[in-house]
Amino acid sequence: MVRDTDVLLHERRIFEPDEETIQNANVKDWEAEIEKGKDLEKYWAEKAQQFEWFQKWDKVLDDSNKPFYKWFVNGKINLAYNAVDRWIHTEKRNQIAILYVNERGDERKITYYELYREVNKFANALKNLGVKKGDKVSMYLPMCPHLMVSILACNKIGAIHSVVYSGLSVGAFVERMNDARAKILITADGTFRRGKIIDLKKISDEAMLQCPTIETVIVVKHTGNPIKTSELSGKEIFYDRVIEGEPAEFEPEPMDSEDPLFLLYTSGSTGKPKGVLHTTAGYMVGVSTTMKDIFDIQDNDLWWCTADIGWITGHSYLIYAPLLLGTTTLVYEGAPDYPDPGIWWQIVEKYGVTKFYTAPTAIRHLMRYGDKYPNIYNLSSLKILGTVGEPINPEAWIWYHKNVGKEKCPIMDTWWQTETGMHLISPLPVSPLKPGSATRAFPGVEADVVDEEGNPVPLGKGGFLVIKTPWPAMFRTLYKDEERFIEAYWKDIPGVYKAGDMARKDEDGYFWIQGRSDDVLKIAGHRIGTAEVESAFVSHPAVAEAAVIGKDDPIKGQVIKAFLILKEGYHLNTDLIEDLKRHVRHELGPVAVLGEIEEVQSLPKTRSGKIMRRVLRARELGEDVGDTSTLEE
Ligand code: PRX
Numbered sequence: 001m002v003r004d005t006d007v008l009l010h011e012r013r014i015f016e017p018d019e020e021t022i023q024n025a026n027v028k029d030w031e032a033e034i035e036k037g038k039d040l041e042k043y044w045a046e047k048a049q050q051f052e053w054f055q056k057w058d059k060v061l062d063d064s065n066k067p068f069y070k071w072f073v074n075g076k077i078n079l080a081y082n083a084v085d086r087w088i089h090t091e092k093r094n095q096i097a098i099l100y101v102n103e104r105g106d107e108r109k110i111t112y113y114e115l116y117r118e119v120n121k122f123a124n125a126l127k128n129l130g131v132k133k134g135d136k137v138s139m140y141l142p143m144c145p146h147l148m149v150s151i152l153a154c155n156k157i158g159a160i161h162s163v164v165y166s167g168l169s170v171g172a173f174v175e176r177m178n179d180a181r182a183k184i185l186i187t188a189d190g191t192f193r194r195g196k197i198i199d200l201k202k203i204s205d206e207a208m209l210q211c212p213t214i215e216t217v218i219v220v221k222h223t224g225n226p227i228k229t230s231e232l233s234g235k236e237i238f239y240d241r242v243i244e245g246e247p248a249e250f251e252p253e254p255m256d257s258e259d260p261l262f263l264l265y266t267s268g269s270t271g272k273p274k275g276v277l278h279t280t281a282g283y284m285v286g287v288s289t290t291m292k293d294i295f296d297i298q299d300n301d302l303w304w305c306t307a308d309i310g311w312i313t314g315h316s317y318l319i320y321a322p323l324l325l326g327t328t329t330l331v332y333e334g335a336p337d338y339p340d341p342g343i344w345w346q347i348v349e350k351y352g353v354t355k356f357y358t359a360p361t362a363i364r365h366l367m368r369y370g371d372k373y374p375n376i377y378n379l380s381s382l383k384i385l386g387t388v389g390e391p392i393n394p395e396a397w398i399w400y401h402k403n404v405g406k407e408k409c410p411i412m413d414t415w416w417q418t419e420t421g422m423h424l425i426s427p428l429p430v431s432p433l434k435p436g437s438a439t440r441a442f443p444g445v446e447a448d449v450v451d452e453e454g455n456p457v458p459l460g461k462g463g464f465l466v467i468k469t470p471w472p473a474m475f476r477t478l479y480k481d482e483e484r485f486i487e488a489y490w491k492d493i494p495g496v497y498k499a500g501d502m503a504r505k506d507e508d509g510y511f512w513i514q515g516r517s518d519d520v521l522k523i524a525g526h527r528i529g530t531a532e533v534e535s536a537f538v539s540h541p542a543v544a545e546a547a548v549i550g551k552d553d554p555i556k557g558q559v560i561k562a563f564l565i566l567k568e569g570y571h572l573n574t575d576l577i578e579d580l581k582r583h584v585r586h587e588l589g590p591v592a593v594l595g596e597i598e599e600v601q602s603l604p605k606t607r608s609g610k611i612m613r614r615v616l617r618a619r620e621l622g623e624d625v626g627d628t629s630t631l632e633e
Pocket residue numbers: 266312313387388389390391392413414415416417418419438499500501513514515516522525526527
């Protein structure tokens with residue numbers, strides 16, 4: 001959401017940490033920790049010592065070939081070994097690793113030892129199917145333990161996972177699968193959503209017709225949506241069958257620090273999604289350190305991150321960081337307001353959640369139902385809250401603080417991205433907080449706000465958010481597209497990482513993120529490219545040309561406003577609007593929330609034919625269009 005900066009600049013409230021928070025904190029002195037982080041290599045090397053390495057690194061950071069940084073050079077490590085196996089020789093053996101709950105009230109508790117056995121069985125099964133180190137395995141699965149087991153089993157083998165968010169539909173799914181050229185797909189018979197079962201298998205069947213590289217499809221029986229063995233094609237096999245009789249031991253593959261860990265697709269300015277590539281050791285160090293210090297992770301914590309595993313927040317902070325820290329992680333499959341808008345708070349009370357991490361859009365959505373629901377339940381187990389995904393408006397921050405945190409839980413507003421892998425700008429529990437600001441860069445990270453030439457802008461002025469030093473969980477490239485990696489992030493402002501966000505810095509050095517500076521929309525915290533939506537529209541027989549912009553929305557942050565030139569013989573009536581909505585949903589999935597569709601006779605373009613969305617946006621908001629000297633039509 002592009003924010004009303006006037007409101008932000010007038011936001012003066014400061015929330016200081018209380019005594020109890022300071023006493024519990026892993027990091028008690030924010031300033032001193034930031035100071036410590038200035039010795040980058042020493043700081044991160046210390047953090048890397050928490051893990052068991054097969055072979056220690058020779059060099060913490062290799063920056064000889066910028067921006068292709070390398071971390072923990074020549075180290076050998078295995079992520080799943082550190083996230084699972086390491087704990088089974090400790091008192092955590094019988095501790096719950098994964099607490100799965102769904103909207104029907106079913107629950108499943110999986111201890112570290114049980115997880116160890118399940119991951120090993122599945123790793124053996126994948127190996128038998130021919131999966132080797134470096135192979136790609138895709139997943140199109142609901143929020144369920146099987147997805148976590150699949151991810152960890154890939155780690156054990158050294159296979160690269162590529163999870164496709166189960167809210168994306170056929171078109172987006174096919175595009176991601178074919179770019180990754182995965183060999184195996186793991187999917188399920190469905191997912192629970194608001195009392196219904198969404199048939200994921202049907203979507204994946206349709207997608208598979210266009211995904212030639214997939215040799216085997218493994219189907220998890222998750223919802224009881226009946227699929228008979230006789231209905232499976234020759235390529236398909238049930239998960240239960242595949243692990244049958246497999247041994248519960250597996251020798252983890254020693255991975256080089258820089259071996260690829262996963263691919264995760266995200267939207268950029270062009271129609272083609274970016275395959276963000278993360279590697280092993282630096283990622284492990286980055287996600288575990290940030291979670292531990294930002295959320296003050298202790299042995300008795302019950303951690304709940306509400307993000308979907310299909311996005312980076314789910315990867316880093318629902319699976320990887322919590323397990324690397326030996327925490328219990330709660331996975332909830334369901335919507336925040338079903339069967340009623342108190343369901344999240346009911347779960348917090350029932351299980352005693354201590355740390356809770358969600359998105360501003362969810363808070364705004366729940367705020368709509370008033371103060372009643374969070375106040376029905378006893379939320380006193382909560383100690384720290386978090387938000388991520390988009391700027392949080394001060395009003396939502398205050399509501400969350402008062403009604404959920406009962407004015408005693410600090411709110412960690414964490415700024416980061418699919419590309420960054422880990423939190424980069426965030427307070428710590430001991431930091432003084434300002435509602436709506438992600439505060440300062442995490443220790444060991446250097447951020448700034450600069451102009452187009454890379455010069456720092458004066459305090460309070462808007463500019464481009466950049467990161468000036470490398471960080472361990474940084475993505476290493478865009479899959480099969482080094483050129484785009486450099487073009488999109490490292491070229492415009494040399495020597496720094498350009499995040500694609502606009503921001504301001506205040507007199508205390510606090511960052512106020514304003515929203516994207518590129519053609520990427522943030523709909524309910526989900527990132528979606530305008531060009532992707534436009535190509536979905538253009539693939540409909542009635543549409544000749546399309547341009548879309550983000551329009552502010554009080555709950556979702558942004559929704560899509562589309563301007564369409566229709567082909568001859570078509571008129572924009574209710575039937576066509578419905579059909580267009582259905583079509584875009586089929587191509588992209590429910591993440592593409594359509595606000596308005598408007599028929600136009602022409603679109604503003606540059607002489608080289610690029611759509612000037614800026615002009616459409618200005619027209620929509622009734623603002624000055626600005627410089628239109630490059631405008632052709
Ligand atoms: O615009 C910023 C916004 O989300 C973008 C990254 O989106 P994605 O890669 O999908 O990852 C989301 C989860 C990490 C950023 O460029 N964003 C993320 N967190 C915040 C935020 N904007 C403001 N405040 C945040 N805390």
